[in-house]
Every structure is written in C-alpha cells, then in structure tokens.
Amino acid sequence: MTAGPAEPARTAEAGRRPTVTSRVLGILGAFTPERPALSITQIARRAGLPLSTAHRLAGELACWGALERDAEGLYRIGLRLWEVGALARGxxxxxxxxxxxxxxxxxxxxxxxxxxxxxxxxxxxxxxxxxxxxxxxxxxxxxxxxxxxxxxxxxxxxxxxxxxxxxxxxxxxxxxxxxxxxxxxxxxxxxxxxxxxxxxxxxxxxxxxxxxxxxxxxxxxxxxxxxxxxxxxxxxxxxxxxxxxxxxxxxxxxxxxxxxxxxxxxxxxxxx
Structure with missing residues (x-):
C-alpha cells in the first residue's frame, strides 16, 4: 500500500506554532517505501519545514542514529530506529x-x-x-x-x-x-x-x-x-x-x- 508525502508540520494544528516533536516526526514521516532516500531539500519540502530547520534537525537525528547520510548527501532511516521499532508489541x-x-x-x-x-x-x-x-x-x-x-x-x-x-x-x-x-x-x-x-x-x-x-x-x-x-x-x-x-x-x-x-x-x- 502506497503512503503519500507527509503532511506539512504546520497543518497538524492550524494557527499554532509546531513543536519540535511534530517537526521531527514530520521529517521521519517524509520517508516512504517508494522514497527511502531523500535530499535535505526534499525532506524540507515533504515535511513542510524551512530548509535551515530541516538541515539542523536532520543533523541531530543523524547524530543519534535515527537517520543516516550517504556519500551523495542523501538521508535514509537509520538503524537506531530499527532497534527501537523491534520493541513494538514486544x-x-x-x-x-x-x-x-x-x-x-x-x-x-x-x-x-x-x-x-x-x-x-x-x-x-x-x-x-x-x-x-x-x-x-x-x-x-x-x-x-x-x-x-x-x-x-x-x-x-x-x-x-x-x-x-x-x-x-x-x-x-x-x-x-x-x-x-x-x-x-x-x-x-x-x-x-x-x-x-x-x-x-x-x-x-x-x-x-x-x-x-x-x-x-x-x-x-x-x-x-x-x-x-x-x-x-x-x-x-x-x-x-x-x-x-x-x-x-x-x-x-x-x-x-x-x-x-x-x-x-x-x-x-x-x-x-
């Protein structure tokens, strides 16, 4: 089943400034089975974030291991999330x-x-x-x-x-x-x-x-x-x-x- 692009973070709650958590979730939600590798520009657009904000948060996520950045500068979901996900439902x-x-x-x-x-x-x-x-x-x-x-x-x-x-x-x-x-x-x-x-x-x-x-x-x-x-x-x-x-x-x-x-x-x- 195909998942569409993530909804922009600002639409989560109209008229209210998005939280850091919603922005981070928007970045993670930008990745799909059809688009497993994204540039920082694509992440920013799909997550509805300013480029500078997407760059900063993606860097922090990469340091933690939630994202990985390859030699061409593309980001992918990192193995740290796989470790956390493996705990779901026990x-x-x-x-x-x-x-x-x-x-x-x-x-x-x-x-x-x-x-x-x-x-x-x-x-x-x-x-x-x-x-x-x-x-x-x-x-x-x-x-x-x-x-x-x-x-x-x-x-x-x-x-x-x-x-x-x-x-x-x-x-x-x-x-x-x-x-x-x-x-x-x-x-x-x-x-x-x-x-x-x-x-x-x-x-x-x-x-x-x-x-x-x-x-x-x-x-x-x-x-x-x-x-x-x-x-x-x-x-x-x-x-x-x-x-x-x-x-x-x-x-x-x-x-x-x-x-x-x-x-x-x-x-x-x-x-x-």
Whole structure:
C-alpha cells in the first residue's frame, strides 16, 4: 500500500506554532517505501519545514542514529530506529513465533507471515520466504488493509466488536475483482473465520496468490497477532493448508500463555 508525502508540520494544528516533536516526526514521516532516500531539500519540502530547520534537525537525528547520510548527501532511516521499532508489541511475540514460522516454511517453502493489527490495517513484523516463492507485496514493517489479507481477516474476526463494525462500515479498498468490497460480505466472511478458526484470502491482493491465516492469542485470551501462509492460487488447495496454519497459530498462542491454547479447539471438531 502506497503512503503519500507527509503532511506539512504546520497543518497538524492550524494557527499554532509546531513543536519540535511534530517537526521531527514530520521529517521521519517524509520517508516512504517508494522514497527511502531523500535530499535535505526534499525532506524540507515533504515535511513542510524551512530548509535551515530541516538541515539542523536532520543533523541531530543523524547524530543519534535515527537517520543516516550517504556519500551523495542523501538521508535514509537509520538503524537506531530499527532497534527501537523491534520493541513494538514486544520482542517476545516474534521470539515465541519463530520456531512455528520455520515449521510452516519447511512444510511449504512459500511465504510465511506474522502480523499484528493496527487500527484497520495489518503491520507485518516477520516474514520468511523462499527465493522462488510466489510474489507478494508484503515486507517487514509494511502495512495493508486488514480486510484484504489472510492475517487481517483472522484478527478482525476475533478483535473487539467496535473494530469489526468500523471495518464493516468501510470504505473497503478493492485491489482485484476478488477483494471483499461490501460490509455484508465482510460480516459473512468474519463469521466463517470464527466458525473454522482460519481465514482464506484468495486473490484479494493479487489474483495469483492465496493466503491462509489463523489468529494468535495472548495471555488474556485476546487476539495479539496472526500467522499466514501465502502460496500460488493454482496448485494449492486452501483446505489442505488450514490445519497446519491453525496448528502453528495455536502453538504460538500456547507459547505466549494463552489459556484457550491448552483447551481442545471447538473448530477442530468440525469439518472446515
């Protein structure tokens, strides 16, 4: 999903002088996956700052490690931010998940995703992929609308009713003819995910990719993440992937201490 240029810092609160914090966030927000390297002039323009202010703040951010400046004078996000970002939602989640993600990878040699819910989007926090796996747009740190992904549907189906209703109310962005595009359809799909314990997103982001996801629960039995396998839409049967993805998610939930993960799952007693 493409992120546009950062909003100028002065528009954050009309008529009020922007704070140093808002200016710094404006600089960081100027960088996108499509524009990972920027000159100081581009940073100033995209952040809505005077050139002198952008130069001074970018220099301070570079000294701290939040930005890096290459030999050509272009700035990029620095590794210090990666270190801080790795703490988001707790490193325990990724640590608990990795053995199960690796098992899923060995079973498929395709794309394995671990994601968390942020509003009505999913943010990918881990990905394992083979060189010749089916092409996907996801990347660690990237985000996509939850309604169009296997991990997103798995989490939406088990999150709070208020979040579900906001998603159902839309708008629902369409990527392919198969993308869920109406609230009624999304409501039906979420009910099916709760019934089966797994979400199937077939061709919703790319028509040739099939995603099967399952929810991961934390110590208080609330959904904290989801895991998914993304394979080619042709040559794979979604139903055959549901048990292994569901088992992987359940293993992660158990490692996180979710009480429901030590009880026999109701969905396991039903036909998918």
């Amino acid at each position: 490193p325990a989640l990724r640590e608990a998940a990795m053995p199960f993600l690796e098992d899923l990878y060995e079973a498929t040699h395709e794309n394995i995703h671990l994601a968390v819910l942020d509003g009505l989007d999913v943010v990918y926090i881990e990905r394992i992929s083979a060189r010749d796996a089916v092409h996907v747009f996801s990347r660690v740190g990237g985000r996509w609308p939850a309604h169009a992904t296997g991990v997103g549907l798995a989490m939406l189906a088990h999150t709070g009713r208020d979040v579900q209703e906001r998603a159902i109310a839309g708008p629902l962005r369409r990527f392919t003819p198969q993308t869920i595009a109406t609230g009624a359809e999304l409501r039906r799909v979420l009910a099916e995910v709760r019934r089966t314990g797994a979400a199937i997103s077939d061709g919703q982001v790319e028509t040739f990719a099939l995603s099967v996801g399952a929810p991961v629960f934390g110590p208080d039995d609330t959904v904290v993440a989801a895991v998914a396998v993304v394979v080619p839409a042709s040559g794979w049967e979604a139903r055959s992937l549901v048990p292994v993805v569901r088992a992987g998610a359940r293993g992660i939930s158990r490692a996180l201490g979710a009480p429901r993960a030590v009880r026999p799952p109701e969905s396991a007693m039903r036909e998918v």
